[in-house]
Amino acid sequence: MTIGLLGVILVAIFMGSVAQRIAGVGFALLLSPVLVMLLGAHTGIMMINICSVVSCGLIVPRVWSHIDWSMFRWLSVPALAGTVGGSMLAVKLPAAPLVIAVGAVVIAALALSVLLNRASVTVNGNPPKALAGLGSGLTNALAGVGGPTVSAYAVLARWPQREFAATLQPYFLLLCLATVGVRTWLDPNDVPQLRWWMWAALAGMIVAGIWAGEKLMRHIKDHHARTGVIVIAFVGAAAAMVKGVLDLNA
Numbered sequence: 001m002t003i004g005l006l007g008v009i010l011v012a013i014f015m016g017s018v019a020q021r022i023a024g025v026g027f028a029l030l031l032s033p034v035l036v037m038l039l040g041a042h043t044g045i046m047m048i049n050i051c052s053v054v055s056c057g058l059i060v061p062r063v064w065s066h067i068d069w070s071m072f073r074w075l076s077v078p079a080l081a082g083t084v085g086g087s088m089l090a091v092k093l094p095a096a097p098l099v100i101a102v103g104a105v106v107i108a109a110l111a112l113s114v115l116l117n118r119a120s121v122t123v124n125g126n127p128p129k130a131l132a133g134l135g136s137g138l139t140n141a142l143a144g145v146g147g148p149t150v151s152a153y154a155v156l157a158r159w160p161q162r163e164f165a166a167t168l169q170p171y172f173l174l175l176c177l178a179t180v181g182v183r184t185w186l187d188p189n190d191v192p193q194l195r196w197w198m199w200a201a202l203a204g205m206i207v208a209g210i211w212a213g214e215k216l217m218r219h220i221k222d223h224h225a226r227t228g229v230i231v232i233a234f235v236g237a238a239a240a241m242v243k244g245v246l247d248l249n250a
Contacts, residue, residue, distance in 0.1 A: 005038060006198060009047075010205045017055055017209020022217045023165065027055055032144040033103060041098035042190045045090070046183060048144035049176040050192070055206050056173040062214075066166035071159075074126055075133035075150060075167075079175050082137025087182040090142050091190070096248040098142070103241030105143045107234060112152055123156045141179050146172065 012034045020027040028048055035044035060067075090098065132153035140146030147168070154164045183190055194202075 001194060001198065006201065009035065009038060010201060013051055013202060013205045014209040014212070016051075017206045018213040018216065020055055021059060021210045021213025022220060027052055028140075028145045028147055036099050036144070039192065041093075041096075042091070042187070043192050045098075045142075045144035046180065046190045047192045049140070049179045049183075051202060051206060052172055052176040053180065054203055055210065056169045056176070058207065058210055059169045060173060063166035063169055066162050067170060068163050068167045071129065071163075071167050072171055074129035075136070075171055076174055077133065078130045079133035079137035079140075079146070079171070080178055082134040083141045083175060083178045084182055086138040086141025087179060087186060091183065091186045093142075096244050099244035100241055100248070101143055101244075103238065103244060105139055105145055105148070107238065107241070108148075112148065122158060123153070128153060128157065137175060137178075140175055141183070146175055 012031055016027040016030040019030055031048050031051070032045070035047055038044065039047060093101075132150050135149035136146040139149060150168065150171070153159070
C-alpha cells in the first residue's frame, strides 16, 4: 500500500469514527464505498469490519450505562446466523458485482432511512427485532454495512436515540468480530496485508475520530449529524457503483 493510498484511507476512517461517535452509526456507511473502491471488495469489507471492532470496542465503555441488553440479545442471535450465511455467499462472489452490491445496499438503505423518518407506521414485539438482526448480519457480511436494517427498525419502533446509539456499539462489536472470524476461516487471503505501523496509524486515527466526535457532539444536533452522514455516504456509494459497472464491462 502506498503512502498516498494510506492517507486517503486514514481520512475516511477519521470521518467515519466521528460520525459513529456522534450518531451511533455511520462508520461503515462512510467507509464501505471508499474502501471497496481503493482495496477491492473482499479486502475492503474485511478492513471495514476490523476497524469497526476497534471503533466499537473503544466506544462501549463510554456508553455502557445506556445499553439495552435485552435488545442486544434479540438482535445478536439472528445476526450471527445471518453473518455465517452472508460470509459463505460473499467469498464466492467476484469482486465487481460485490462492489456494485455494496453501493446498491448503501443507496437503498439511505433512501429507506429518509422515507421511514417520515412514516407514521410503528412496530413492536420480538419478531421484528430478530428480523432486523438477521438482515443486518447478512448485509454486514456481504457489503460491510450492517447498520441500515437495525436503523430502519429503530425508526419504526421509536427506539430512543441515546439507547439506540449505545446498544449498537456492543452489537456491532460482536457482529464484526464474527464476520472477521468466519471470512478469515473461509478465505484468509481477504485479510488486508499491512505493515504493523499502518495498523497502528489506523487505530490512532480511530481514537482521534472518537475524541473529535465527543467534542463535536456537544455542538451538533443528532439530525444534522445524520444528514451529513447520508449525503457523504450517498456520494461514495454512487461512485462505488460506477466503478463496479466499469470493472464489470472492462
